[in-house]
Amino acid sequence: MPLFCNGFNLFRQLNVNKPILEEFVKVFEFEVIKQVWINYSYILISTDTDYLIFHKEGVCNLTSLIPKQTVLITTNDDQVICLNRSGKLFKICLADNFSNIQELCSLDYVESSNNSFLNIRSSSKLIVTHLADGTVYNVLEKLKFTCNSVIDIQCGKEHCLLLDETGNLYSFGKGSHGQLGHGKLDDEIEPKLVEALAGIKIKKIAAGNWHSCAISQDGDLYVWGWNSNGQLGLGIEEDDKKFVSVMASPHVVDFDDEELNAVLVACGSRHTIVFFDNKQLYGCGWNKYHQLTKFAQENYYKLTYLHDFKNMDVIHLQCGPWNSAVRCK
Numbered sequence: 592m593p594l595f596c597n598g599f600n601l602f603r604q605l606n607v608n609k610p611i612l613e614e615f616v617k618v619f620e621f622e623v624i625k626q627v628w629i630n631y632s633y634i635l636i637s638t639d640t641d642y643l644i645f646h647k648e649g650v651c652n653l654t655s656l657i658p659k660q661t662v663l664i665t666t667n668d669d670q671v672i673c674l675n676r677s678g679k680l681f682k683i684c685l686a687d688n689f690s691n692i693q694e695l696c697s698l699d700y701v702e703s704s705n706n707s708f709l710n711i712r713s714s715s716k717l718i719v720t721h722l723a724d725g726t727v728y729n730v731l732e733k734l735k736f737t738c739n740s741v742i743d744i745q746c747g748k749e750h751c752l753l754l755d756e757t758g759n760l761y762s763f764g765k766g767s768h769g770q771l772g773h774g775k776l777d778d779e780i781e782p783k784l785v786e787a788l789a790g791i792k793i794k795k796i797a798a799g800n801w802h803s804c805a806i807s808q809d810g811d812l813y814v815w816g817w818n819s820n821g822q823l824g825l826g827i828e829e830d831d832k833k834f835v836s837v838m839a840s841p842h843v844v845d846f847d848d849e850e851l852n853a854v855l856v857a858c859g860s861r862h863t864i865v866f867f868d869n870k871q872l873y874g875c876g877w878n879k880y881h882q883l884t885k886f887a888q889e890n891y892y893k894l895t896y897l898h899d900f901k902n903m904d905v906i907h908l909q910c911g912p913w914n915s916a917v918r919c920k
Contacts (some may be wrong), residue, residue: 810852
């Protein structure tokens with residue numbers, strides 16, 4: 592399974608000896624890649640046998656440090672976080688060069704054979720986990736919100752999106768840049784239905800630092816939040832009077848080819864990449880570190896062609912803050 596990456600590589604986290612990768616290049620290949628976590632200065636890859644970290648010191652195998660009772664793993668820019676079946680969280684820190692593990696905290700949770708942890712996501716401000724009975728925790732706080740059909744969680748820097756199996760989308764956290772999609776800039780302590788998308792079955796979600804994206808079952812791409820560098824792909828440049836820096840409600844993006852359907856989406860700090868059913872990758876937003884394309888233009892305000900993966904079976908998109916990755920079978 593190959594992983595193609597581009598963009599920021601100052602800490603050699605992309606496993607090549609260049610500070611910036613200007614084009615998508617195959618930088619990793621394993622027989623099995625179960626999961627990838629991309630952060631500012633390192634990448635963690637889970638294979639069929641190991642947990643491998645790639646960073647400035649080279650390759651570090653975390654497998655022996657991961658507690659045997661671990662059920663879920665997440666990361667942020669500073670640490671790898673392990674959750675065990677009894678609700679204890681452990682951290683392996685970048686500051687310690689990923690050399691030891693410490694207990695972080697414990698959730699108010701009683702282990703049960705019929706109530707397992709299903710998902711966990713984190714950022715610098717959030718650690719969100721979801722259980723089979725519908726309970727959602729934000730770090731140590733058990734939220735009032737419950738939903739036993741959540742199928743995906745995505746965290747931005749200070750906000751969180753939750754998608755259920757019926758296609759309903761909920762969001763909570765900071766709303767100062769419109770990233771929650773509720774039509775205002777208020778914060779939400781509890782997950783709240785994104786009413787503008789109610790009745791539209793959402794199948795994929797992504798969260799950047801302060802912007803959000805969703806793909807509907809019909810292949811439409813919806814965007815909202817901060818648009819400082821064109822990461823919403825609205826096609827309006829900053830010096831245009833119609834330019835919108837903050838969009839607090841979801842807006843559907845117009846594609847040049849109306850026949851195209853969006854399939855996958857991922858968000859970086861201030862950029863967005865989208866994979867279409869014609870097997871082409873498009874992107875918009877900040878391009879200072881060539882996280883979109885090799886060309887020197889710093890901002891792309893509309894979805895722009897990046898790469899053709901017609902000979903590959905693309906299964907997942909992912910972004911670090913300033914880089915992009917495409918995982919294939």
